[in-house]
Amino acid sequence: MPVIQPVVDLVDILVQQGLSHAVISPGSRSAAITLAFARNQAVKTLVSIDERSAGYIALGLATELGKPVAVVCPSGTAAYNLAPAVAEAFFSQVPLLVITADRPAEWIHQQDGQTIYQRDIYGRHVKASLELPTDDHPPDIIWHTNRVANEAYLTASCYPLGPVHLNVPIREPFYPLESEEYIPRRNRIIRSLSVQPDLSLADWHTLQEEWEDAGKILIAGGQGPANPQLTEILGKITEEWEIPVLGDVTSNLGNHPDFISMQDIALLPDDADSLRPDLLVTFGESLLSKKFRNFIRKFPPKKHWHIGNGTHLTDSLQSLTLRIPVAPVHFFAKMLEDIDFKSFVENRALFDGAYKNEWLRRDREAARVVSESIEENLTSLNDLSSIKILASLLEEADLVHLGNSMPVRYANILKRLGLRQEIRANRGTSGIDGCVSTAIGSALATDRKVFLIVGDVTFLYDRNGFLLEEFPSNLKILVLNNGGGHIFRMIDGPTRQPELGTYFETRHHFNAESTVREAGLRYFSVKEASHLEARIGEFVQHKGAALLEVFTDPDANKKVYSAIQEAYRKLRSN
Amino acid sequence: MPVIQPVVDLVDILVQQGLSHAVISPGSRSAAITLAFARNQAVKTLVSIDERSAGYIALGLATELGKPVAVVCPSGTAAYNLAPAVAEAFFSQVPLLVITADRPAEWIHQQDGQTIYQRDIYGRHVKASLELPTDDHPPDIIWHTNRVANEAYLTASCYPLGPVHLNVPIREPFYPLESEEYIPRRNRIIRSLSVQPDLSLADWHTLQEEWEDAGKILIAGGQGPANPQLTEILGKITEEWEIPVLGDVTSNLGNHPDFISMQDIALLPDDADSLRPDLLVTFGESLLSKKFRNFIRKFPPKKHWHIGNGTHLTDSLQSLTLRIPVAPVHFFAKMLEDIDFKSFVENRALFDGAYKNEWLRRDREAARVVSESIEENLTSLNDLSSIKILASLLEEADLVHLGNSMPVRYANILKRLGLRQEIRANRGTSGIDGCVSTAIGSALATDRKVFLIVGDVTFLYDRNGFLLEEFPSNLKILVLNNGGGHIFRMIDGPTRQPELGTYFETRHHFNAESTVREAGLRYFSVKEASHLEARIGEFVQHKGAALLEVFTDPDANKKVYSAIQEAYRKLRSN
Numbered sequence A, B: 001m002p003v004i005q006p007v008v009d010l011v012d013i014l015v016q017q018g019l020s021h022a023v024i025s026p027g028s029r030s031a032a033i034t035l036a037f038a039r040n041q042a043v044k045t046l047v048s049i050d051e052r053s054a055g056y057i058a059l060g061l062a063t064e065l066g067k068p069v070a071v072v073c074p075s076g077t078a079a080y081n082l083a084p085a086v087a088e089a090f091f092s093q094v095p096l097l098v099i100t101a102d103r104p105a106e107w108i109h110q111q112d113g114q115t116i117y118q119r120d121i122y123g124r125h126v127k128a129s130l131e132l133p134t135d136d137h138p139p140d141i142i143w144h145t146n147r148v149a150n151e152a153y154l155t156a157s158c159y160p161l162g163p164v165h166l167n168v169p170i171r172e173p174f175y176p177l178e179s180e181e182y183i184p185r186r187n188r189i190i191r192s193l194s195v196q197p198d199l200s201l202a203d204w205h206t207l208q209e210e211w212e213d214a215g216k217i218l219i220a221g222g223q224g225p226a227n228p229q230l231t232e233i234l235g236k237i238t239e240e241w242e243i244p245v246l247g248d249v250t251s252n253l254g255n256h257p258d259f260i261s262m263q264d265i266a267l268l269p270d271d272a273d274s275l276r277p278d279l280l281v282t283f284g285e286s287l288l289s290k291k292f293r294n295f296i297r298k299f300p301p302k303k304h305w306h307i308g309n310g311t312h313l314t315d316s317l318q319s320l321t322l323r324i325p326v327a328p329v330h331f332f333a334k335m336l337e338d339i340d341f342k343s344f345v346e347n348r349a350l351f352d353g354a355y356k357n358e359w360l361r362r363d364r365e366a367a368r369v370v371s372e373s374i375e376e377n378l379t380s381l382n383d384l385s386s387i388k389i390l391a392s393l394l395e396e397a398d399l400v401h402l403g404n405s406m407p408v409r410y411a412n413i414l415k416r417l418g419l420r421q422e423i424r425a426n427r428g429t430s431g432i433d434g435c436v437s438t439a440i441g442s443a444l445a446t447d448r449k450v451f452l453i454v455g456d457v458t459f460l461y462d463r464n465g466f467l468l469e470e471f472p473s474n475l476k477i478l479v480l481n482n483g484g485g486h487i488f489r490m491i492d493g494p495t496r497q498p499e500l501g502t503y504f505e506t507r508h509h510f511n512a513e514s515t516v517r518e519a520g521l522r523y524f525s526v527k528e529a530s531h532l533e534a535r536i537g538e539f540v541q542h543k544g545a546a547l548l549e550v551f552t553d554p555d556a557n558k559k560v561y562s563a564i565q566e567a568y569r570k571l572r573s574n
Helices: A005-017 A031-038 A051-065 A077-081 A083-091 A140-157 A201-212 A228-240 A269-275 A290-298 A328-346 A354-376 A383-393 A406-412 A435-444 A456-461 A500-505 A513-518 A529-541 A554-573 B005-017 B031-038 B051-065 B077-081 B083-091 B140-157 B201-212 B228-240 B269-275 B290-298 B328-346 B354-376 B383-393 B406-412 B435-444 B456-461 B500-504 B513-518 B529-541 B554-573
Strands: A021-024 A044-047 A069-073 A096-102 A128-131 A164-169 A217-221 A245-247 A279-283 A303-307 A322-324 A399-402 A422-424 A450-455 A475-481 A522-526 A546-551 B021-024 B044-047 B069-073 B096-102 B128-131 B164-169 B217-221 B245-247 B279-283 B303-307 B322-324 B399-402 B422-424 B450-455 B475-481 B522-526 B546-551
Touching (some): A021 A051, A031 A069, A044 B500, A051 A083, A051 A096, A051 A435, A069 A077, A077 A096, A077 B083, A083 A096, A083 B077, A096 A140, A128 A140, A201 A328, A217 A354, A228 A245, A228 A328, A269 A354, A354 A383, A354 A554, A383 A475, A383 A529, A383 A554, A399 A406, A399 A435, A406 A450, A422 A435, A435 A450, A435 A456, A435 A475, A456 A475, A500 B031, A513 A522, B005 B031, B005 B140, B021 B031, B021 B051, B031 B069, B051 B069, B051 B077, B051 B083, B051 B096, B051 B435, B069 B077, B077 B096, B083 B096, B096 B140, B128 B140, B140 B164, B201 B328, B217 B228, B228 B245, B354 B383, B354 B554, B383 B406, B383 B450, B383 B475, B383 B529, B406 B450, B422 B435, B435 B450, B435 B475, B450 B456, B475 B529, B513 B522, B522 B529
Parallel strands (some): A021 A044, A021 A069, A069 A096, A096 A164, A128 A164, A217 A245, A217 A279, A279 A303, A303 A322, A399 A422, A399 A450, A450 A475, A475 A546, A522 A546, B021 B044, B021 B069, B096 B164, B128 B164, B217 B279, B279 B303, B303 B322, B399 B422, B399 B450, B450 B475, B475 B546
């Protein structure tokens, strides 16, 4: 049997289906797969020695490209190192094609090296767990190989998108002889049409009636990529119908001046009467603002519709009454059109603006307070002022990645203050383990400038993303180094514990400099507030990849954060 | 309900059972567990921000201590980052207690952060998958918590040792109030007596008869810790009965001059007639030497007994005929005593020395060839001479960790040339992902000097093991930096592929210096052969932790390795 013919066929099928990128970690068991990818001119390959980073780089690529990206690893614990990225891909619906080389089944648990139980290794975190046949006879096996290859790609790329595991048992010899002939043939592929779910006319009518009778309607978007068409429709809805539209920084709803984004500051306990909706309409993935989530859980609306054609029943606000499994853009466009037409025919106004104005007033007040508090604290080196200055220098077309833990929280209260870029963040599992590598993958897939804002622990955790031969020149990283897991100082519980420094913040003396310099990137740092603005300017202007490390003062960060909350409470109690 | 009482009880039970060490990664969901460990004076805790490293550090500790070590992480992908170490612990039978904080079951897959499917997440790679109750009522729940805590420790620590997963769902609030009272009470623990499996007298008699009638007997030890009693008995067996005893460097059989260790060089295809055993007796975990494994597979003995009280049926040599599930030391001691007594009574000699002498002659010839080839190549910087010089400077009580890939292969052909130390290597899964962290864990558990010999890719992969506040002062690391995954140049297949440099060796420009310096260790390096001996001397003499990076020449390495094989073939063909 030719060593690489089956995997050459596999790669041909994936390429015909649309695959264009593969991230590869080296290994002997996977040699034939590696060669098959390397020798297919239609695939752009990238080598990463650490599979954990490889997985997240592939995730970043796939998110940006909006289609499956392959990640290839040898057998053994290599497969487990991909698991964090697989879980993130599953919960954030990113199409990863995870191709793991394996020993043939009869060699599992026989004291041979780099062998673990790889079948179904990702548990419930994949859309499908497939396996190529080990051998190439009888003839039905060829057909089976073809079908599995087609199935892997189609399953990853049909809605809801997500990771697929393809386990590939491989016998020795691993490497083809120089004399080995293999045929770069064009294999049969199976195409699949995509479908759009829709509702019956009767259901549309019912929904329209309920909508018109609902009273206070609030629309809230969870995480999702930018969608200009959706932004436009939601803009019209908030303008014409005076319905407040609320989004986190990760919702990428766009920059309509009436969209609400300051809920992480603006919501106070006594807002129940004025801000509680009668009908809450949500769409997208997870809602970032914990204050908003707790607000809805505490003051549930009469009705809560969630729009989105997923299949898993998610009720994270504990108030869901109706699942509407169609695409959000389809839902809002149809509602807007039909109700507008109906109200035009009936010649009546639909909504008054009082409810929206309540939200808008608080949103603008909170924005002003945040802005003032940051201005007042420009003499200290703190995270919020760093992000705000950076935001003011970015172009709208730039892409911003946010690390988990504090950066994503900070950014959420800066939306109204100039953070107008499309935002990415690993919010499927909210892990800190792949934020650097994901941004690298993202930068590799786009010509846009990519900015990653990340804390020091998150940076250090994923520094192996830097072990690449060529770093993307369009990636710039802002590290907010407060010498530890800063989030623990910012929330209430840990600061009460005597163990704060050692066990939660894990205060450390590491920084990004050596990692960055050995990778050949330009390194900037700031240790004095008076240099902050100039240094961020140099960093943004610098041609090519760079990292700016701002050594912020943990106490100053806490002070600004507290000052904002305090000032807002004070304003509202007047 | 008090926030931390249940986990305070958990930790108390583990400590009463014998737990003394915990490796902790910081997080909010796991805060109560962290505090319970930190506040129990009987537990030594260590903080590592990267769970992958934390897992392997715990593995190193548990291997050295010979009893369960806890590793604690927050919820989400953190748990998956522990998976590589869990798999290694499973296949190498190391008792890890993997304690993962989790959300309560009703919050899984509800778009909340850091939440994945954690139940049974390690699949078949744990001895047991347990979960603490989420709440503390009704009263049976208290009993359940107690039992699960006891079960976790007892399961990890009974034979065969291995990892146990304890998932701990935790509700908010995560942090106890300052006013919260918890009782550091002494909980009931359940002890378990340990048992020794034994055979019936009838079976012992049968075995003894078969042994005496077997003809050529060969004993081969797989991976295992040093066991002086076993070494002594096997020494007597090879002296008195002239039975060859063969061990890899990872077998830790000790330094008897008659033990065979050069099989990776000494076995040639035409050795079938003279070296093939009639009865092969194996014990321990995996056999390192691929040449020996292939030799036995190709020329199977008439009978193959495997001694060891595991339960999984392993037949990696494809020749097993009898499993004898008792402890090796018990088996060999009993055979020696009974047969010696019988032969004394019957006044007859048991074995002639011809078969052992065949093995011994080849072993010594191979050792001479290796030694000469290394001597001849001292003018180039190569891996083998580096290891040999290091070995000559170590004390017998030192502990040596070998990285996977090349170092463990090199060491296996140096056993007879002065590598007399006890050897550790992650050969359960043979991964490169945790070799640095495992050595760190090992060094933390012992007062012995610990030396790690590791390749550059393996070092870089696991460099996050260095993200500790205090590095163990008794650990020294030799990095053999040949600028890539060197193993791919040493084996036959990849060198035939034009993709060698990019996709297999992954040639790179990184080295260990920056990682080492920022961690505050002393860094030595060698780039010229003439400095090698002196620099290794300084490195060994240096007080405190240090790393020596030898920049070896890939082609020189290949040359020495080939020269050895060639010289031996030539010697044998004369």
